Amino acid sequence: MNSAHEVSDFYAQNRDYWIALGSKAAAAPTVMLNFGYWSDGVNHLYEAQQSLVHRIIASIPKDGAQGVEVGCGIGGISINVLKQLPNARMTGVDIAEGQLALAQANAKAHGVLDRFQAQQGNSMALPLQDNAFDFGLCIESSFHYDDKPSFFGEIFRTLRPGGYAVVADITCSRVEGVRFRQGNYYESAETYHALIRDAGFELVSTEDIGPQVYGPLYHHVHEFNAGQPGNRSRISKYWSLVLNNYRELAQDGDMGYHIFVLKKPEAPAPSR
Numbered sequence: 001m002n003s004a005h006e007v008s009d010f011y012a013q014n015r016d017y018w019i020a021l022g023s024k025a026a027a028a029p030t031v032m033l034n035f036g037y038w039s040d041g042v043n044h045l046y047e048a049q050q051s052l053v054h055r056i057i058a059s060i061p062k063d064g065a066q067g068v069e070v071g072c073g074i075g076g077i078s079i080n081v082l083k084q085l086p087n088a089r090m091t092g093v094d095i096a097e098g099q100l101a102l103a104q105a106n107a108k109a110h111g112v113l114d115r116f117q118a119q120q121g122n123s124m125a126l127p128l129q130d131n132a133f134d135f136g137l138c139i140e141s142s143f144h145y146d147d148k149p150s151f152f153g154e155i156f157r158t159l160r161p162g163g164y165a166v167v168a169d170i171t172c173s174r175v176e177g178v179r180f181r182q183g184n185y186y187e188s189a190e191t192y193h194a195l196i197r198d199a200g201f202e203l204v205s206t207e208d209i210g211p212q213v214y215g216p217l218y219h220h221v222h223e224f225n226a227g228q229p230g231n232r233s234r235i236s237k238y239w240s241l242v243l244n245n246y247r248e249l250a251q252d253g254d255m256g257y258h259i260f261v262l263k264k265p266e267a268p269a270p271s272r
Contacts, residue, residue, distance in 0.1 A: 006183060008096035011073065017235045021224055022046050031106040032076030034140045035257065037209055038216035045220060052168070053080045056137065059166050059204075059261045063087060065134040068158060070123045070151070071095075071141025075103030075116065081137070082112040089115045091133070095122055124150035128158045136165040143170050146185045148192075152199035161267035165201070167192070167260045170246070171208075174254035179245045180238075189258050201262040210256040218243040 015033065022030035022045040036048025037055055056077070060067065064087045069078045072092030082090055094100050100118040107116040121127040123138075124147045136155045145151045155165050172178060172186035187195075189206065196203050221243055225236040249255035 008098045010183070011096070011099060014235060014239075015074065017233075017239070021221065022049060024224065030076065031074055031079055031110070033073055034077070035213050035217050038212045042216070043220075045217070048216070049076070050080070052139075053077065053084070055259065056139070056166050056168070057081060057084055060135040060137075060164055065089075066132065067091070067135045067137065068093065068126075068128065068133045069137040069139070070126070070155065071138055071144070072103055072118075073099050073141075075106045075118075077137060077139050078103070078116060079107055079110050079112055082107075082115050083110060089117075091117045091119055091128070093119045093121045093123065093126060093128070095120070124154060126154040126158055130157055131160045132158050134160060134163050136163070138165070138167045138169070140169055142167055143184050143186055148185070148187065148195050149198065152195050152201070155262075156199045156201060156264055159264045161264055163264045164204070165262040165264075167196075167262065169258065171256040171258045172249065172254060174249065174252075177245075177249050177252075177254055180242050189256055192258065192260060196260060196262055200264070202265060204261040204263050205259075206261070207259045208256040209259060210250045213257040214243065214247040214250040214255070218247045 018033045019029055022032060024044055030046050032049040034049055034052060036045055037052040038048045039051050042048050042051055062085055066089050068091045070093050072078055072094050075092055078090040078092045082088055092103050097120050100120055104118050107113040119127060123145055136159055142148060142151060159165060170186060171189045173188040175186050178186060193203060221239055225240060246255055
């Protein structure tokens with residue numbers, strides 16, 4: 001996996017751009033940095049990110065649940081889950097302490113700090129107790145992990161029997177076609193399926209929403225960049241190149257964006 005320093009630097013360099021991109025047409029600055037789900041009628045990144053959160057929430061327990069988000073970044077997913085599930089509590093784990101400080105500040109600004117705990121740690125060796133959570137989330141983070149078997153094993157370990165996990169991420173069956181791969185470890189959906197089952201999970205569902213991600217997001221970024229003074233910066237140009245590459249791979253059937261819903265089997269009933 002990338003070092004904490006590398007992860008922190010990458011997101012620090014790109015964070016303001018994505019916040020500006022996501023805050024366009026939003027009532028307040030967004031605290032989510034994900035690609036979103038561009039369903040019919042969605043025209044802005046903020047709306048797409050909210051749409052993705054709704055899809056995630058549909059797959060997790062609702063009442064008084066304890067959740068963990070692995071790779072929580074600046075806390076956007078956890079905060080939005082907490083705002084929509086008033087009885088839930090979230091622990092956000094990230095390798096970069098700078099990200100966690102922002103996550104706590106964002107949780108406070110959105111009025112959910114009393115239900116959010118930030119924990120520095122490695123996704124492949126989580127500093128969390130066994131059987132501690134009702135659900136787990138990992139949204140656009142697992143592609144950074146070079147040891148995915150350990151990651152899935154840790155999610156399995158920390159969930160209670162009967163608990164659910166949602167992993168949403170970029171998938172790729174032709175990695176050599178990705179132009180910007182440094183520090184990223186893409187896998188195919190089929191490899192994810194095998195990793196999920198090998199960890200002991202039941203695979204509840206899997207869905208490829210790539211057609212509702214890459215094309216619309218690329219066009220949104222292109223339009224946003226065109227409206228910025230001097231076409232903004234090298235960061236805007238970088239993301240235009242990255243997303244055009246992803247869009248082309250998706251059009252060729254080589255890249256997806258999959259949402260995997262997993263369940264840890266129920267504990268066996270005690271023998272009489």
